Amino acid sequence: MKTTCPICDAAVTLEKNTEESEIISCSECHTRLVVAQMKGAFATLEEAPKVEEDWGQ
Amino acid sequence: MIKIGLLHTTIRGDEKLIIEAAKKRKVRVKLIDVRTEIFNRETYKADFDVALERCISTIKGMHATRFFESLNVPVINSSVVATVCEDKFLTSLMLQKAKVPTPEFAMVFTEEQAVEAIKQLGGFPVVIKPPLGSWGRLLAKINDTDSLEAVLEHKDVLGSPHQKAFYIQKYVKKPGRDIRSYVIDGKTICAIYRNSPHWITNTARGGVATNCPVTKELASISEKAAKAIGKGILSMDIFETGDGLQINEVNHTTEFKNSEKPTGVSISGAMVKYCIRIVNRS
Numbered sequence: 436m437k438t439t440c441p442i443c444d445a446a447v448t449l450e451k452n453t454e455e456s457e458i459i460s461c462s463e464c465h466t467r468l469v470v471a472q473m474k475g476a477f478a479t480l481e482e483a484p485k486v487e488e489d490w491g492q
Numbered sequence: 493m494i495k496i497g498l499l500h501t502t503i504r505g506d507e508k509l510i511i512e513a514a515k516k517r518k519v520r521v522k523l524i525d526v527r528t529e530i531f532n533r534e535t536y537k538a539d540f541d542v543a544l545e546r547c548i549s550t551i552k553g554m555h556a557t558r559f560f561e562s563l564n565v566p567v568i569n570s571s572v573v574a575t576v577c578e579d580k581f582l583t584s585l586m587l588q589k590a591k592v593p594t595p596e597f598a599m600v601f602t603e604e605q606a607v608e609a610i611k612q613l614g615g616f617p618v619v620i621k622p623p624l625g626s627w628g629r630l631l632a633k634i635n636d637t638d639s640l641e642a643v644l645e646h647k648d649v650l651g652s653p654h655q656k657a658f659y660i661q662k663y664v665k666k667p668g669r670d671i672r673s674y675v676i677d678g679k680t681i682c683a684i685y686r687n688s689p690h691w692i693t694n695t696a697r698g699g700v701a702t703n704c705p706v707t708k709e710l711a712s713i714s715e716k717a718a719k720a721i722g723k724g725i726l727s728m729d730i731f732e733t734g735d736g737l738q739i740n741e742v743n744h745t746t747e748f749k750n751s752e753k754p755t756g757v758s759i760s761g762a763m764v765k766y767c768i769r770i771v772n773r774s
Contacts, residue, residue: 454511456525457503469502483502488652489550491626491747 438478442466449478458483495520496767497540497565499556501527501547505749509760510546517764526552531559541771543567544763546745550578550624553745566770568763569724569744576721577744581623581659583721590720593713593738595731596662599623603644607637609660617663620644624654626743628692633663664731664738669693671704671730671737673714674748674759676766678723680711682757684750695750703754713737725763 436449445463449470453459457470459480467483496514498521500507514521522540526547530536536559543560545567547553557571569577576582587594598609610618620632620643632643647655670693673683683706686699693699704710714728717739727746731738748759 452508452511454503454508454523456500456523457508486629487549488622488629488654489624490548491629 436473436476436478438480440464440466440468441480442468442482447480453478493518493520494542494768494771495522495540496764497522497524497538497543497560499524499526499543499545499547499553499560499567501525501549501552504548504747506747506760507546509749509752510544510763513758513760513764516761517768519764519768524556526556529556531556533559533562536563538563538565540565542767542774544767545569545574548745550574550626550745554578566774568767568770569726570722573722573724573726574744577726577742579623580621580625580741581657583742584659584661586720587717587739587742590716592716592720593736595664595738595740598660600658600660601656603641606640606644606658606660610634610640613660613662616640619661619663621659621661622655623657623659626694628694628697630655631692633691661740663691664733664740666691666693666731669699669732670740671710671728671732672751673704673706673710673728673730674746674751674757674762675714675718675726675728676724676762677769678715678718680706680714681759681762682706682751682755683710683714684754695747701750701754703756709737713739717742725766 440461443464459468468480469483471481472479545553545557557567560567581599584597596613600606600609617635622630634640669685669687674681683704684701685704686693688699721742727743729740
C-alpha cells in the first residue's frame with residue numbers, strides 16, 4: 436500500500452500486515468509517523484504523538 | 493478459538509510481534525485502541541476471552557484494565573499488579589517487605605528531609621526519580637548538595653504534583669550494564685544485558701541488548717520479585733552489585749522487541765501461551 440509522508444511528501448510504502456495506530460518512520464525525513472486510518476487501498480499518515488509523562492516501561 | 497483483546501494506544505514493534513505470535517498459534521486478536529473506546533458498562537459488549545493490556549500510556553492502560561475487570565474479563569496484567577509496578581515507591585516497598593534485595597531508598601517531600609534521607613542512605617551520590625515514569629526520563633544522579641538544591645527547586649517550581657514527591661535511591665555503580673529478565677507466570681524465561689557507557693542503560697536511551705544467561709541466582713531473585721508483586725507478564729530491571737543482584741524496578745507492560753533476537757526466545761509467543769493458559773484456567 437502506498438501513501439505519502441504528511442511532513443515531507445515523500446512516498447511511503449506500507450507493509451501488508453500494517454495496522455491502524457502503528458508507528459512507522461519516514462525513510463526520507465525520518466519523522467515518526469502513525470498510521471491514522473486505513474480504508475481499502477488508502478492509508479492516512481499523521482505525525483506520531485509526542486512522548487507523554489506516563490509513557491513507556 | 494480463543495480471542496485476545498489487545499488493549500493498545502499506538503502499535504509498536506512489540507505489539508506486532510504479539511499479533512504475529514498469536515497468528516502462529518491460531519489465536520484471534522482483536523485490536524482495541526483504548527483512545528477510541530467508550531468505557532460504559534451499560535453499553536459495552538466485550539467479545540473476547542482475555543484482555544492483554546499493552547498501552548504505552550500507563551494512565552489510559554490502568555483505566556482500561558479496571559473497566560474490563562469490572563466486566564469480569566481477565567486482564568493481563570491485573571490492576572493489582574499494574575498499581576504496584578507503575579509506582580516506583582510502591583514497588584520498592586513491596587520488594588523490601590518481601591525481603592527481595594533492592595537498592596536502599598526513601599521518599600521525602602521537602603529539601604530538608606532530602607538532606608537527612610541522603611545521610612541515612614550513606615551520602616552522595618543518589619538518584620532522584622519521579623515515582624511515575626519510565627524510559628529513564630527525568631532521572632537525576634545527584635553528586636552533591638549544590639545539585640540536590642538545584643534539582644529539587646526546579647521540580648518544586650516547574651513540576652506537576654507527581655514531581656513534588658521525591659523518590660531517592662542509593663546510587664548503584666554498574667559495570668557498564670544492567671540486566672532485564674522476563675518472568676511469565678512466575679518463571680524466568682530469558683534475560684538480556686542492557687549495555688551502555690551511560691549510567692542510564694534503558695534501550696530506549698541507546699542501551700544495547702545482548703543475551704544474559706539465566707543463572708540460578710538470576711532466576712531466583714527474578715521469581716522472588718514476581719512473587720512479591722503478583723503473577724502475570726513481568727520484566728525485572730536488575731543491578732549487579734558487590735553484594736549480589738538487586739532488583740531495581742519491575743515493569744508490567746514490558747517492552748521486549750529488542751530482546752527476542754539476542755536471547756533467541758519468543759517472548760511474544762510466551763505471552764500468547766500465557767493468555768491461553770489464563771483463559772483455560774478461568
